[in-house]
Amino acid sequence: MGSNAIPQSSNAHLTTPTRLTGAEIIWATLVGEGVTDVFGYPGGAILPAYDALRKFPIHHTLVRHEQGAAHMADGYARASGKVGVAVATSGPGATNLITGIATAMLDSIPMVCITGNVSSKVLGTDAFQEIDITGITLPVTKHNFLVSKTEDIAPALRHAFQIAQSGRPGPVLVDITKDAQQGTAIFDFAAAKPRPYRPHPMLGTDESSLAGAAELIRNAKRPIILAGHGVIESGAMEQIRTLAERAQIPVALTLLGLGGFPASHPLNLGMMGMHGEAWVNHAIQEADLLIACGMRFDDRVTGTTSQYALKAKKIHIEVDPSEINKNIKVDVALVGDLRSVLEDLLPRIPGRDGSAWIKTIEASKGAVAVRDIKNLPDSGHLYAAHVMHDLWRITGGDAIVATDVGQHQMWEAQYFHHEKPRSLITSGGLGTMGFALPAAIGAKTACPDKEVWVIAGDGGIQMTASELSTIVQEGLKINIAIINNGYLGMVRQWQEFFYERNYQSTPLVSPDFVKLADAHGIKGRAVRTRAEVADAVNEARSHSGPFLLNFMVEKEDAVYPMIPAGSALHEMIRRPGKNPLVESPDDK
Amino acid sequence: MLHTFVAYVEDLPGVLTRVASLFRRLNINISSLTVGRSERPGLSRLTLVCDASAEAGHRIRASLFKLENVVDVDDIAQAPSVTRELALIKVAATPENRSQIFELAEVFRARIVDLAPESLMIELTGVESKIEGLIQVLNESEDRILEICRSGKMTMRRGHHTSRVLRAMGAPAEDSANAEPTENFEDRAAVEPE
Numbered sequence: 001m002g003s004n005a006i007p008q009s010s011n012a013h014l015t016t017p018t019r020l021t022g023a024e025i026i027w028a029t030l031v032g033e034g035v036t037d038v039f040g041y042p043g044g045a046i047l048p049a050y051d052a053l054r055k056f057p058i059h060h061t062l063v064r065h066e067q068g069a070a071h072m073a074d075g076y077a078r079a080s081g082k083v084g085v086a087v088a089t090s091g092p093g094a095t096n097l098i099t100g101i102a103t104a105m106l107d108s109i110p111m112v113c114i115t116g117n118v119s120s121k122v123l124g125t126d127a128f129q130e131i132d133i134t135g136i137t138l139p140v141t142k143h144n145f146l147v148s149k150t151e152d153i154a155p156a157l158r159h160a161f162q163i164a165q166s167g168r169p170g171p172v173l174v175d176i177t178k179d180a181q182q183g184t185a186i187f188d189f190a191a192a193k194p195r196p197y198r199p200h201p202m203l204g205t206d207e208s209s210l211a212g213a214a215e216l217i218r219n220a221k222r223p224i225i226l227a228g229h230g231v232i233e234s235g236a237m238e239q240i241r242t243l244a245e246r247a248q249i250p251v252a253l254t255l256l257g258l259g260g261f262p263a264s265h266p267l268n269l270g271m272m273g274m275h276g277e278a279w280v281n282h283a284i285q286e287a288d289l290l291i292a293c294g295m296r297f298d299d300r301v302t303g304t305t306s307q308y309a310l311k312a313k314k315i316h317i318e319v320d321p322s323e324i325n326k327n328i329k330v331d332v333a334l335v336g337d338l339r340s341v342l343e344d345l346l347p348r349i350p351g352r353d354g355s356a357w358i359k360t361i362e363a364s365k366g367a368v369a370v371r372d373i374k375n376l377p378d379s380g381h382l383y384a385a386h387v388m389h390d391l392w393r394i395t396g397g398d399a400i401v402a403t404d405v406g407q408h409q410m411w412e413a414q415y416f417h418h419e420k421p422r423s424l425i426t427s428g429g430l431g432t433m434g435f436a437l438p439a440a441i442g443a444k445t446a447c448p449d450k451e452v453w454v455i456a457g458d459g460g461i462q463m464t465a466s467e468l469s470t471i472v473q474e475g476l477k478i479n480i481a482i483i484n485n486g487y488l489g490m491v492r493q494w495q496e497f498f499y500e501r502n503y504q505s506t507p508l509v510s511p512d513f514v515k516l517a518d519a520h521g522i523k524g525r526a527v528r529t530r531a532e533v534a535d536a537v538n539e540a541r542s543h544s545g546p547f548l549l550n551f552m553v554e555k556e557d558a559v560y561p562m563i564p565a566g567s568a569l570h571e572m573i574r575r576p577g578k579n580p581l582v583e584s585p586d587d588k
Numbered sequence: 589m590l591h592t593f594v595a596y597v598e599d600l601p602g603v604l605t606r607v608a609s610l611f612r613r614l615n616i617n618i619s620s621l622t623v624g625r626s627e628r629p630g631l632s633r634l635t636l637v638c639d640a641s642a643e644a645g646h647r648i649r650a651s652l653f654k655l656e657n658v659v660d661v662d663d664i665a666q667a668p669s670v671t672r673e674l675a676l677i678k679v680a681a682t683p684e685n686r687s688q689i690f691e692l693a694e695v696f697r698a699r700i701v702d703l704a705p706e707s708l709m710i711e712l713t714g715v716e717s718k719i720e721g722l723i724q725v726l727n728e729s730e731d732r733i734l735e736i737c738r739s740g741k742m743t744m745r746r747g748h749h750t751s752r753v754l755r756a757m758g759a760p761a762e763d764s765a766n767a768e769p770t771e772n773f774e775d776r777a778a779v780e781p782e
């Protein structure tokens with residue numbers, strides 16, 4: 001180690017230029033950037049950095065697989081709004097990060113991944129555990145750096161933090177060779193500051209487009225606000241609410257937008273898109289104005305674009321200029337940070353009477369899809385919907401929920417009502433199975449005082465179940481709900497609907513999850529009937545340590561409504577005939 | 589349609605890969621690419637020509653700007669501009685038939701830049717059609733083309749220099765959906781991240 005051993009928890013080196021090893025510079029820079037927690041896994045090429053870690057006030061969570069490290073950093077960022085940090089060694093350590101990096105990329109999550117690499121002298125020689133990780137991650141990062149000189153470490157890391165958080169956020173990878181970690185350089189945190197942030201030059205909200213947008217809103221008869229992830233990322237909850245309330249415009253949310261506008265708000269329509277409520281999708285098809293806020297008209301929310309909201313003019317408020325007119329041609333684009341654009345727009349928006357349109361939508365609810373599961377007589381079956389509903393009711397909707405990918409993810413989105421931003425953590429863009437458990441660990445690390453639930457399928461939980469021991473090693477109070485339907489349920493549903501019930505490779509044998517939990521020293525309980533749900537949830541909540549609930553739910557239930565991929569938004573598959581999950585207009 | 593992008597990029601390792609990767613991902617073939625130093629220190633200037641739909645221009649430009657190492661992007665489109673390409677053509681020629689090629693070179697305002705016992709090298713600058721023209725004539729005559737090396741296209745707008753053009757493009761666009769930049773790099777307000 002460098003001769004200047006850093007006294008623990010002294011930050012003198014942050015203010016006084018000091019000679020440090022590259023390894024020390026890594027942590028010193030992170031401390032300077034405000035990092036308190038990292039998620040990682042050691043190995044030869046990152047060992048110098050690990051050796052220096054003990055000198056710095058940074059908590060390191062040892063993961064069980066580097067994919068977990070990336071998802072934890074991601075969950076940490078989603079829960080806190082801060083930059084998540086993952087650390088891995090070269091070669092297989094670095095490649096194991098990739099799914100997690102891509103997950104963060106598609107959902108615009110600020111994250112910095114640090115990988116070690118072989119010594120700069122052998123770069124490009126296929127040395128032991130050498131892989132071109134900057135080459136591999138180029139398309140799934142916002143930017144990446146290959147650092148082979150000690151003096152470049154601090155500037156690269158600081159630049160990485162700037163890039164990760166600015167504009168449309170995203171993951172950045174910094175690959176640091178072993179010799180760069182071992183060498184020494186003068187560490188000058190202030191001097192390593194990146195050049196001033198350059199906003200995308202195609203941002204623009206000129207007078208005429210603001211006036212145009214205001215005009216469209218004033219004249220609209222059937223407007224809808226489409227609120228996406230951008231609402232949460234730019235912290236525009238208040239502004240969206242003001243816009244909706246003042247102009248009496250109903251709000252539909254994307255999956256990642258859930259929580260950006262309170263579920264209980266009378267103007268909240270619910271989730272749009274493939275598994276959105278029927279009335280929401282119908283309303284979008286009938287609307288004469290869509291005000292898209294921080295969302296990107298993903299194919300999962302538009303259905304076939306050729307038949308999407310044909311009667312509507314469109315206003316797109318979006319931070320990324322390359323999203324404008326990408327999927328849906330819009331009439332007015334306001335390109336910039338959502339919150340500041342809305343702040344510019346709001347003074348131009350007068351009060352408006354929206355009651356006629358709201359009544360029309362309300363009326364269509366009765367005719368279509370409102371589910372009343374609360375008053376449903378117990379048929380002895382356990383439906384995932386019940387589990388979600390009870391979880392929501394019992395937690396008071398105050399928990400952070402990390403969902404995996406599949407049917408349970410959609411049921412959670414439908415039946416767990418999110419009031420607050422950052423209370424739902426889910427992989428929307430990439431749809432990464434295995435995300436929930438590690439993401440929840442990240443979220444709990446960021447928000448130790450929050451109640452945190454994992455909701456995962458029997459399939460997805462097994463992709464990253466090794467992180468159960470991370471929970472134990474870290475002593476985290478995380479509750480885990482496995483929605484166990486014995487199938488890769490969402491794929492089975494597609495097979496049911498579109499492949500003549502050919503259940504090829506979707507029935508799934510799983511371990512006894514309660515015993516698996518037990519083997520980790522985690523308490524668990526299986527739940528087979530609806531009557532047990534509330535008691536089990538309460539037991540899990542009141543237990544001091546982590547708790548796993550294995551909900552043995554109806555095996556062949558499907559998520560309704562569903563827009564088949566490539567169909568129009570109004571062409572929904574509805575729940576057939578008499579089903580235990582009665583649809584009624586008064587699920588209040 | 590053919591798109592011509594002129595971009596200023598940082599002169600660093602890997603930058604070209606990032607630019608090329610963007611087109612690769614869109615499955616768009618880059619038909620011509622030239623890169624070299626520019627009037628701005630530390631920045632290379634590239635001219636990139638590709639065939640893509642008319643609507644793709646806006647998105648490609650916006651996506652190029654998202655690359656951290658890309659500083660300026662101009663979509664030349666149909667704007668008045670000068671485009672040139674350089675070609676070196678090596679032709680089999682003996683002292684007996686050289687004069688005929690010399691004449692040809694003169695007609696095309698080309699230069700002979702190398703003379704060997706069995707070959708000579710022609711240097712030609714011009715628009716694509718001029719270069720294609722000389723190659724065609726050489727192919728049609730007895731003269732055997734041994735090698736062709738073409739630089740790819742270099743494009744520069746006529747009149748104001750690019751920075752000023754980019755600024756001018758920032759004038760309120762009629763179609764705000766296709767909002768153009770308001771400032772060029774040098775003038776771009778230095779903003780600290782929040």
Ligand SMILES: Cc1ncc(C[n+]2csc(CCOP(=O)(O)OP(=O)(O)O)c2C)c(N)n1
Nearest residue numbers: 406407408431433457458459460488489490
């Ligand atoms: C890593 C990964 N592989 C495959 C898929 C495709 N896929 C989407 S949902 C799903 C089934 C998930 O099954 P399970 O975890 O049991 O959840 P369920 O749908 O049954 O609730 C699969 C295989 C995916 N999204 N991610």
Ligand SMILES: [Mg+2]
Nearest residue numbers: 457458487489
């Ligand atoms: Mg399942």
